[in-house]
Amino acid sequence: SQKIEQNSEALNIQEGKTATLTCNYTNYSPAYLQWYRQDPGRGPVFLLLIRENEKEKRKERLKVTFDTTLKQSLFHITASQPADSATYLCALYGGATNKLIFGTGTLLAVQP
Amino acid sequence: EPEVTQTPSHQVTQMGQEVILRCVPISNHLYFYWYRQILGQKVEFLVSFYNNEISEKSEIFDDQFSVERPDGSNFTLKIRSTKLEDSAMYFCASSEAPGRETQYFGPGTRLLVL
Numbered sequence: 001s002q003k004i005e006q007n008s009e010a011l012n013i014q015e016g017k018t019a020t021l022t023c024n025y026t027n028y029s030p031a032y033l034q035w036y037r038q039d040p041g042r043g044p045v046f047l048l049l050i051r052e053n054e055k056e057k058r059k060e061r062l063k064v065t066f067d068t069t070l071k072q073s074l075f076h077i078t079a080s081q082p083a084d085s086a087t088y089l090c091a092l093y094g095g096a097t098n099k100l101i102f103g104t105g106t107l108l109a110v111q112p
Numbered sequence: 113e114p115e116v117t118q119t120p121s122h123q124v125t126q127m128g129q130e131v132i133l134r135c136v137p138i139s140n141h142l143y144f145y146w147y148r149q150i151l152g153q154k155v156e157f158l159v160s161f162y163n164n165e166i167s168e169k170s171e172i173f174d175d176q177f178s179v180e181r182p183d184g185s186n187f188t189l190k191i192r193s194t195k196l197e198d199s200a201m202y203f204c205a206s207s208e209a210p211g212r213e214t215q216y217f218g219p220g221t222r223l224l225v226l
Contacts, residue, residue: 034214043116043203043217044155089155098143098168099157100205100215 002027004103006090012109013080021075021106023090028101030092033066033073038087038105047088048075080110114138116218118204124224128193133221135187135204144187145205145215146179148172155203161187194225 007022023033031052036044050057050066050073057064063076077084087105117136125131137144146158159169161179178190187206191198201222205215 032213036217038155041201041220041222043201043220046214046216049214091155098160099145099170100147100155101157102155104154 002101004028004090004092004101006088006103006106008106009104010107010109012111015081015110015112017080019077019080019084019108019110021088021090021108023073023075023103025071025092028071028092029068032093033064034091034100035062035064035073035075036089036091036102038089040087044089044091044102077108080108082110082112084108085110116204116206116216118202118218118221120221121219122222122224124226125194127196127225131191131194131223133189133191133202133204133223135189135218136185137187137204137206138208138216139185141206141208141216143167143207143209143215144179144181145207146189147203147205147217148200149203149220150200158189158202191223194223196225199223199225 004025013019034049035047038044048057048064050064052068061078065074087107089105090103091100119134144161147155149155157170159173160167176192180188201220203220204218207213207215
């Protein structure tokens with residue numbers, strides 16, 4: 001069956017450290033994978049999109065990698081800050097469709 | 113920066129009542145979507161809409177649901193006869209190009225059915 005799994009429900013790290021979040025998928029062959037941030041009671045906010053022919057994408061303190069052989073994407077936040085505390089969602093397009101399929105998310109807590 | 117807006121932010125209704133959730137997508141976007149998120153669960157796709165018709169819908173989007181673009185700016189989701197299990201956050205999203213590009217989400221409408 002098709003699945004999108006994010007490594008853990010919650011991740012606690014110290015301010016200044018690098019947070020690494022994992023997204024694994026099975027039985028999909030996505031051409032794109034996206035990462036969103038969601039704060040409590042709010043809508044997902046787009047962060048980064050990576051295409052299957054891109055190994056890595058960066059935006060300020062954020063970095064995303066995409067390994068289509070491992071069927072995995074890693075999302076890194078360097079020099080993390082308490083303001084980075086939120087739920088991070090990975091999402092991909094499932095097959096010949098325009099709908100985004102979301103993972104369950106990882107709740108990141110950055111401790112000061 | 114352009115953004116998707118949604119009204120109302122909160123809606124409380126009695127079971128069996130009709131509700132209409134409203135969205136204003138980003139102005140140059142052509143593709144529109146509704147998603148929902150039940151408390152503590154994943155964001156789930158409901159429906160996509162392009163060129164004044166539904167392009168795709170999920171199993172959740174049954175006959176009780178309908179969507180409409182009544183004018184050049186609004187995009188609405190109607191639930192005809194709400195059930196308790198319709199209680200969720202409903203998110204509107206829009207994209208410039210056919211689905212496989214970034215979808216931008218609104219802040220959501222929290223619907224509570226009593």
